[in-house]
Amino acid sequence: MSLLFQSLKIKNVEFKNRIAVSPMCQYSSEDGYANDWHLVHLGSRAVGGAGLIMAEASAVSPEGRITPADLGIWKNEHIENLKRITTFIHQNGSVAGIQLAHAGRKASCSEPWNGGKQISEQVNGWRTLAPSAVPFRETDSLPVELSLEEITRIVQNFKDAALRSLNAGFKVLEIHAAHGYLINTFLSPLSNFRKDEYGGTFENRIRFLCRIIDEVNTVWAENYPLFVRISAIDWAEGGWTIEDSVNLSRILKEKNVDLIDCSSGGLVPYAKIETKPGYQVPFAEAVKTQTGIMSAAVGMITTAEQAETILKNGQADLIFMAREYLREPYFPLSAAHLLGDDVSWPVQYERAKL
Numbered sequence: 001m002s003l004l005f006q007s008l009k010i011k012n013v014e015f016k017n018r019i020a021v022s023p024m025c026q027y028s029s030e031d032g033y034a035n036d037w038h039l040v041h042l043g044s045r046a047v048g049g050a051g052l053i054m055a056e057a058s059a060v061s062p063e064g065r066i067t068p069a070d071l072g073i074w075k076n077e078h079i080e081n082l083k084r085i086t087t088f089i090h091q092n093g094s095v096a097g098i099q100l101a102h103a104g105r106k107a108s109c110s111e112p113w114n115g116g117k118q119i120s121e122q123v124n125g126w127r128t129l130a131p132s133a134v135p136f137r138e139t140d141s142l143p144v145e146l147s148l149e150e151i152t153r154i155v156q157n158f159k160d161a162a163l164r165s166l167n168a169g170f171k172v173l174e175i176h177a178a179h180g181y182l183i184n185t186f187l188s189p190l191s192n193f194r195k196d197e198y199g200g201t202f203e204n205r206i207r208f209l210c211r212i213i214d215e216v217n218t219v220w221a222e223n224y225p226l227f228v229r230i231s232a233i234d235w236a237e238g239g240w241t242i243e244d245s246v247n248l249s250r251i252l253k254e255k256n257v258d259l260i261d262c263s264s265g266g267l268v269p270y271a272k273i274e275t276k277p278g279y280q281v282p283f284a285e286a287v288k289t290q291t292g293i294m295s296a297a298v299g300m301i302t303t304a305e306q307a308e309t310i311l312k313n314g315q316a317d318l319i320f321m322a323r324e325y326l327r328e329p330y331f332p333l334s335a336a337h338l339l340g341d342d343v344s345w346p347v348q349y350e351r352a353k354l
């Protein structure tokens with residue numbers, strides 16, 4: 001059997017294979033609610049045989065949304081619609097996860113198909129939040145520098161959202177600490193200029209994330225996996241480095257985090273990202289081999305052979321895929337055929353089994 005189709009158990013949760021649907025914002029919610037779009041989008045990937053399906057960046061507070069149409073989990077009323085989705089995913093043999101997010105200074109934008117630009121408070125937008133009053137783009141309005149009280153409130157927002165995630169039936173929780181959103185802006189010296197205990201040294205810049213993890217741990221199920229997505233490097237001079245990522249991963253490992261999902265970039269618009277197939281795999285490899293924590297590789301992984309090679313080389317434990325999954329929701333079914341593995345198909349689809 002291929003490694004890609006070997007099951008993986010993390011804590012008490014078993015994934016039937018190593019293929020994960022990477023979180024993908026759908027910008028299709030009203031007031032944060034999941035709806036039929038999310039059920040079909042995520043549900044069809046469960047039918048398609050993914051081991052793990054990570055629901056998109058879900059805002060822990062209304063001002064933490066990238067756009068007014070983001071999925072949210074800031075109130076108990078959101079739980080019911082999400083529960084319907086997790087139930088369907090689990091009935092179809094995949095594991096449902098959710099990514100908790102706060103967009104920070106990259107909040108208050110229009111949907112990508114409406115231009116993706118920042119929208120002002122006067123239209124439909126809101127004041128954005130950040131560790132320091134420095135905007136992402138020079139043309140963006142200044143974010144509000146968070147006070148200590150507001151930091152504590154947002155930590156509490158993550159904790160409350162984690163409990164709601166559990167009540168909605170999710171079995172994996174991922175904290176979004178990547179792509180230039182709020183937690184990432186605390187981590188990087190290119191966006192955090194604070195003079196208090198949340199800025200300056202490495203220990204101070206990781207404090208906000210560590211507090212979130214500590215609080216989430218008090219409510220998230222002990223036997224369910226906890227992941228963190230990081231931007232392993234900023235791709236900019238003077239920014240966050242792979243050594244920082246390795247050091248952070250070592251600390252998170254001691255805090256009950258099971259896996260580091262290794263993305264990169266997104267913090268500053270002038271980053272020079274060198275994209276090519278599997279370009280972020282070396283980050284997953286560094287984190288895994290230098291700390292012993294599990295890691296996920298993501299980014300321009302599009303074929304079964306490529307995914308299998310990453311696992312064979314011991315570079316990662318899970319393979320996250322995003323855009324290829326938009327083209328091919330049933331990717332694992334054809335990947336199994338290509339690798340010569342016999343996997344079970346939904347009975348309704350068996351007449352088409354390759």
Ligand SMILES: Cc1cc2nc3c(=O)[nH]c(=O)nc-3n(C[C@H](O)[C@H](O)[C@H](O)COP(=O)(O)O)c2cc1C
Nearest residue numbers: 022023024025056057298299300301321322323324
């Ligand atoms: C439509 C779309 C939405 C995305 N939304 C998120 C998100 O909610 N959270 C996140 O961490 N990454 C998000 N990403 C990034 C992907 O999860 C993934 O890391 C990136 O696309 C690289 O993987 P790929 O080459 O397989 O597409 C998104 C990507 C796409 C294409």
